[in-house]
Amino acid sequence: MSWIGRSIRRFEDQTLLLGQGRFFADTAQGALVLRFVRSAVARGAIRSIAKPEGGTVFTAEDLAEVKPIRPILHRPDYVPIGQPALATGRVNHVGEPVAAVVGVDGADAEDWADRVEVDIAAEDPVVDVDAALQAGAPKVHPEAPTNIIVEGLSRTPGLDAAFARAAQIIEIDVRGRRQSAMPMEPRGGHAEFDPRTGRVTLTTSTQMPHVLRTGIADCLGIAESDLRVIAPDVGGGFGQKMPCAPEHLVLVWVARKLRRSVVWIEDRQENFLAGAHARDQHYLVRAAFDANAKLLAVDAEMRCNVGAYSCHPTSCGVEPLMAAAEFPGPYDYQEYGARAVGVVTNTCMMAPYRGVSRPVITLSVERMMDTAAKRFGIDPLEIRRRNLISKFPYTSVTGLVFDEGSYRQAMERAAQKIDLPAFRARQQALRAQGRYIGVGFAVFSERSGYGTPAFAARKMAMVPGYETVEMAMDPSGFVEVRIGASPHGQGLRTTLAQIIADEIGITPDKVRVIHSDTDATPYGWGTFASRSLVLAGGASKIAAGQLVQRLKRVASVLMEASAEDLDVTEGQVRVKGTDRAMDITAVARAAYHQSHRLGKELGPGLRESATYDPGGTFSNACHVAQIEVDIETGGVRFERFLAVEDAGVLINPMIVDGQVHGGITQGIANALFEELKYDESGNLLTTTLADYLPPTMLEVPTIEIEHLMTTTDASITKAKGVGEGGAIGAPAAVINAIVDALAPFGIEFFEMPVTPERIRQELRRAEKVRAA
């Protein structure tokens, strides 16, 4: 019986549902409290910082020995920017940490922080990405005179010719506004100083414990082994908890300086101000189609606002370089030009956020398809049929190799489930009553589970990608798996146990996954980029296979049979074709306690390790949003949301559904609700949950999911990553649906979020045109 493919309950849930989760702040009773004094000015020179008498206050002067965080890309176009632990001489965005104070509790720390007087000579900031690119714009960093700190260029030789022979050229101007990943638990950490060893244990809300340790140790100039990083339960990351941030450096430095335990618990307002932001991209897209509506070429400029700094460890290249490489998506065309720039501004630093550029890519591509369909007078599905890739492996114009997928099938299945002709009839009937419903499609690919080759292509100095697992069967026959991935909601303790159980022939409850502690796990890259199940799952499968071989070799000595004649299944080692069998637990016991019988070559114990570093695999989906627009208020109500989704073999379908639900919810947030707004002076206007509006359960519809399961050889478990797809496809589907609903008014949207106010603004304009 296979455990793979079964929706067994998550081993993680009982603890969380009973309120017994242990988050970093739960560990910090009795610790001193660290509070940051943050810049209220977007850009300027620090004239003075007056420390209150009797306070424990640190500024950049005190931390002179701490190196700035400076991620490196080995690219000639990349300008490395250092991010200081505390603002040094100048401030570059509102919310930048300027000083750190220590109090006996939170209120005391805030009292001290209130008394630190910071005098900054304010200068005109640059906030908007387009403004930052203009000649004469303020220079955020002197070393980047154009404000561009990374620039990806690509251009096929036949691009101009393709545009010259085009029957139709579509030009669109697309914007994805600024968001926060907004984890439920803001950032923070508890740095415990051990006076006996001088070691610090940092218990912190992070997605990448090992990488964070590297980042902190590098900047503080200490041995990595003098720092232990633990990620306990983590209340959401979504990318925001990848970076090693200035606050982490200060926290560990202060604990070492004071030789005390110190906690920093970020509040929501700080998280909005200085926890990394996301998106804020402006794409200018031209597409050439032939007379049959076949896409010939795309020429695009992607302007990515990266904020004031380049985020650790990926660098700010992650967004623009991904935008340039992945723009073609699941559509077939051979001529392509891209200029993708990362632009610094006096705003909070950007970090990758679930989807990374692809929500804006997919919005661009899917709006482009609908716009072209309208121009050609053909159905939106028909134009996609003519252009979707369907032969695999497919090598894209940017050199990405797409493994087997179901792009076309997913779309056809979705259209069938929606019953498009019936919807169109109802749409016509309702329009006569002054009601406006619409349907929107989004077809997309999700690159997932990629190893070092993909990251090395970005020329990162730190190349992530592989995952290692160390696996041991203990004398009681239970399996301990130590992984470098760092699950924080993905359910890896359950899904890895399912994979390992199948491979070894035991039940998942005999598998313990140990993770997120640098003292207890092999070096690994944590959890991000839809990778952990593919990578850690693949490595687990390999290690478990090795463990089975070792079990057989041990058993062959004990049972006096040839290892080739043994099978391991249902908790037993059996001699094929006989009734001779031995419990795995007895074999395990003997491997440790009767090792003298095993000989020198075999030796004691049952311990294996494996590393997996694949090229990557693409999952795919078609999302369909069905909505109604209230033309008087601009309100949008969901009738239906459908995802036909293909993530290959599903290890645990319930967990996959959870990923799809969560991603689509964040996609709906992106499409309709969430927007971080700065004013022209660089003040963030949206710093509370009354101003920044994540949707609640009441705004998110029931999400219908159907799974196709295309098998692939690109992943050793045949499972594809599925962490980001929901967030990638949903915005385009929702916005295409709004445009479809408002078609009688001739209104188009090429930006997100589409708020009720923006809908009314366009309707007013349309009403005026009509009246004129």
Added chain:
Amino acid sequence: MKPAAFQYHAPPTVEAMLELLANHGSDGKVLAGGQSLVPTMNFRLARPAHLFDLNTVSELDTLRASADGLEIGALTRHAAFHKPVIDGPLGVLLADVVQHIAHLPIRMRGTFAGSLAHADPSSEWCLVAATLDAQITARSRKGARTLRGGEYFQGIYSTQLREDELLTAVRLPRMDASWRCGFYEFSRRAGDFALGMTLAALRLDSSGRIAEARVGVGGIMDHPQRLKPVEDALVGQVSDAKLFAAAGDIASRSVDPMGDLHASAEYRRDLVRATTRRALERAFAQGAKP
């Protein structure tokens, strides 16, 4: 997110509370449900030196329906209105309006009178008080006075209440079966403050014509206000769809909306047209709740 230091007082009686307000009113705040005050203190936007806890003054935890109307004591929570608390259209109206106030945990704590004392321009209860011209009792050591809901609100977070006064009770007039009430609110998410809302209360004469009209809007201007041009257009008329549409247009023309982060003035003007027409439609919808 921790408040600045303050001195906490838990007076057992109204008299003791009034004494505290007389001594420290200029530098203190009354704590009722705390759903607005406490977050403001946690952001350190409010730093009262004294906090007077009303929750210990149990004599104010009253809610009485009488022949004249409804008397709402200062400790009555929003959740008390989930079911009609008085016969007739008023009880049903309040039970409808309360569903729009935030979420259940907030409704279990926040108070009706606290909303009036805080005077957020988008508060549903403030719109009710302004439109129905509530009688608001303000007491101080010097005595008691009655303020009228139509005049009480003066601007954003600004009312006629003085620093030494405690808002002890609010009275709403009883409505008999000749009244029709309707409420419509638009917000970005369920439970958010209104971007625009209209409350309509109309008394019909025996022939079914509108004899008296009260139409108020909230979330639009710096405080909730009745719209006299709309009321004038309704009085003497028989309800129908054209009349409601015309009323919406008049409402849209007669407001001077504020623009802020959440909505521009132009958008609020659009919303008033829709919320006013829909509130009137709801008032007359057959068999529907007001």
